[in-house]
Amino acid sequence: MQKYSGFGLLKHALTYHENWQRVWRNPKPKRKYDVIIVGGGGHGLATAYYLAKEHGITNVAVVEKGYLGGGNTARNTTIVRSNYLWDEAALLYEHAMKLWEGLSQDLNYNLMFSQRGVLNLGHTLQDMRDIQRRVNANRLNGIDSVALDTQGVQEIVPIMDCNANRRYPVLGASWQPRAGVARHDAVAWGFARAADAMGVDLIQQCEVTDIITEDGTAVGVDTKQHGVLRGDRIGCVVAGNSGVLAKMAGFELPVESHPLQALVSEPIRPILDTVVMSNHVHGYISQSDKGDLVIGAGIDGYNGYGQRGSYPTIEHTLQAIVEMFPIFSRVRMNRQWGGIVDTCPDACPIISDTPVENLFFNCGWGTGGFKATPGSGHVFASTLAKGKAHELAKPFSMFRFHNGALIDEHGAAGVAH
Amino acid sequence: MFYIYCPYCGEHREEEEFHAKGQAHLARPEDPDACSDEEWGNFLYFRSNPRGLYHELWVHAIGCRKFFNIARDTQTYEILETYRIGESPNLSQSTEQLQS
Numbered sequence: 250m251q252k253y254s255g256f257g258l259l260k261h262a263l264t265y266h267e268n269w270q271r272v273w274r275n276p277k278p279k280r281k282y283d284v285i286i287v288g289g290g291g292h293g294l295a296t297a298y299y300l301a302k303e304h305g306i307t308n309v310a311v312v313e314k315g316y317l318g319g320g321n322t323a324r325n326t327t328i329v330r331s332n333y334l335w336d337e338a339a340l341l342y343e344h345a346m347k348l349w350e351g352l353s354q355d356l357n358y359n360l361m362f363s364q365r366g367v368l369n370l371g372h373t374l375q376d377m378r379d380i381q382r383r384v385n386a387n388r389l390n391g392i393d394s395v396a397l398d399t400q401g402v403q404e405i406v407p408i409m410d411c412n413a414n415r416r417y418p419v420l421g422a423s424w425q426p427r428a429g430v431a432r433h434d435a436v437a438w439g440f441a442r443a444a445d446a447m448g449v450d451l452i453q454q455c456e457v458t459d460i461i462t463e464d465g466t467a468v469g470v471d472t473k474q475h476g477v478l479r480g481d482r483i484g485c486v487v488a489g490n491s492g493v494l495a496k497m498a499g500f501e502l503p504v505e506s507h508p509l510q511a512l513v514s515e516p517i518r519p520i521l522d523t524v525v526m527s528n529h530v531h532g533y534i535s536q537s538d539k540g541d542l543v544i545g546a547g548i549d550g551y552n553g554y555g556q557r558g559s560y561p562t563i564e565h566t567l568q569a570i571v572e573m574f575p576i577f578s579r580v581r582m583n584r585q586w587g588g589i590v591d592t593c594p595d596a597c598p599i600i601s602d603t604p605v606e607n608l609f610f611n612c613g614w615g616t617g618g619f620k621a622t623p624g625s626g627h628v629f630a631s632t633l634a635k636g637k638a639h640e641l642a643k644p645f646s647m648f649r650f651h652n653g654a655l656i657d658e659h660g661a662a663g664v665a666h
Numbered sequence: 667m668f669y670i671y672c673p674y675c676g677e678h679r680e681e682e683e684f685h686a687k688g689q690a691h692l693a694r695p696e697d698p699d700a701c702s703d704e705e706w707g708n709f710l711y712f713r714s715n716p717r718g719l720y721h722e723l724w725v726h727a728i729g730c731r732k733f734f735n736i737a738r739d740t741q742t743y744e745i746l747e748t749y750r751i752g753e754s755p756n757l758s759q760s761t762e763q764l765q766s
């Protein structure tokens with residue numbers, strides 16, 4: 250693998266950037282792998298990377314029906330934070346946060362990881378009590394977290410309307426300074442490139458149409474383009490399509506697929522240097538390095554696979570944004586899109602074995618899995634390598650919906666993200 | 667944007683008047699105490715979540731406030747029919763969904 254560096258950039262400038270190595274191979278699939286990963290989003294690619302790097306398992310295929318990172322990874326608003334309420338979730342997301350902090354160097358790929366901080370606003374007394382509780386819980390888990398009052402928020406975001414007379418006054422916020430954003434595509438590409446360099450086969454334009462089982466054990470997948478690929482272990486990381494894949498294997502999951510939308514404005518000069526989220530008025534916003542305002546909201550209430558949602562949701566989202574930032578009321582929106590998120594009843598993911606032997610699922614990340622990408626891949630790789638759940642993944646078994654050990658993160662997951 | 671026919675009001679109304687309430691035709695176990703954890707968990711949480719034909723409970727929240735069912739394609743979002751609680755859908759080839 251060609252190493253990327255400032256010097257390399259200069260060197261390639263001399264040949265008009267025409268001699269860059271391909272970022273990954275485009276291999277013909279082998280018939281048999283140690284591990285097959287279905288889904289080439291950030292989580293699937295991270296899983297492949299850590300399988301190769303930490304467990305020395307390189308006879309791995311990532312099978313992707315479209316192009317790498319073209320699912321929710323490409324569609325998300327890239328908020329990264331770890332200030333979750335419950336220990337199980339906080340440890341998992343903080344595990345990811347620690348990996349984010351060294352990831353660009355680790356992958357030799359600029360992920361544009363920017364720890365610009367995240368504010369989660371409170372607009373009611375109950376919001377403020379919940380924030381206080383969550384901040385305290387975070388600190389007990391060693392996660393940087395601060396409770397701010399109105400003035401504290403105003404100091405961080407001078408352009409926000411913190412007037413007490415507003416319909417939804419800003420009473421304060423939780424503030425995680427280490428939180429921030431990262432470049433979504435770069436995350437998928439960085440993991441893909443590094444996994445490919447260690448021998449992982451990235452197979453794009455290859456849709457899994459069936460999971461092949463023999464006596465209750467998964468032995469491979471059938472694909473539309475390349476026929477049957479056999480694998481000793483299969484890991485499904487297909488986000489919104491998890492229910493479809495589970496059905497192929499003959500069981501149901503406690504997830505439902507919903508459209509989640511986002512939109513970006515025309516690029517404007519730097520005006521917002523942090524991330525602002527509000528569960529109560531239901532909107533969140535940051536500004537990308539290109540200058541566009543990146544805006545998102547909650548899911549559409551109905552199930553859907555169409556990668557688009559309803560206009561009323563967009564309207565509500567912009568109402569929330571303009572409520573918080575009247576200064577943005579005349580900014581024009583440029584693009585709008587939807588992804589299909591797999592929501593779980595307790596707003597926590599599923600990283601789990603399944604009723605089918607040798608078949609594992611990593612799903613249910615819903616509206617907020619981007620932040621977990623490296624952590625999710627890391628623990629799922631261990632789960633696939635050893636055939637049993639990584640310590641941090643144990644509480645996230647799908648069977649918690651049978652034994653009742655749910656991890657209710659609706660408060661911290663909030664609107665989303 | 668859905669334009670939904672409420673079978674009680676007998677009119678098409680905009681999506682904003684309605685809320686989706688999840689999978690339709692889920693029968694609560696007759697005797698919950700007799701259920702295993704698995705059966706009860708399946709009833710509470712596990713869903714068919716299909717890509718394609720889906721039967722879904724909706725409520726006309728700021729209209730007549732009544733619950734009814736919609737048969738809808740979750741890929742194209744096309745609404746195929748709406749029908750009252752207690753009625754059966756015409757499109758019932760998805761019996762597996764109706765049972766689960």
Ligand SMILES: Cc1cc2nc3c(=O)[nH]c(=O)nc-3n(C[C@H](O)[C@H](O)[C@H](O)COP(=O)(O)OP(=O)(O)OC[C@H]3O[C@@H](n4cnc5c(N)ncnc54)[C@H](O)[C@@H]3O)c2cc1C
Nearest residue numbers: 288290291292314320321322325326328457588618619620
């Ligand atoms: C609008 C929006 C905003 C969001 N904002 C945030 C945010 O700010 N912060 C945050 O943390 N999270 C956010 N999320 C959630 C986040 O995007 C996801 O949780 C995360 O990206 C999931 O990654 P993944 O790799 O599991 O899924 P994906 O990136 O969706 O990858 C799954 C892949 O599986 C492939 N696939 C599906 N079926 C098959 C098949 N049969 N065969 C082969 N391949 C298949 C798909 O093509 C896809 O590429 C947001 C999501 C959306 C939609």
Ligand SMILES: [Zn+2]
Nearest residue numbers: 672675726730
């Ligand atoms: Zn009605």
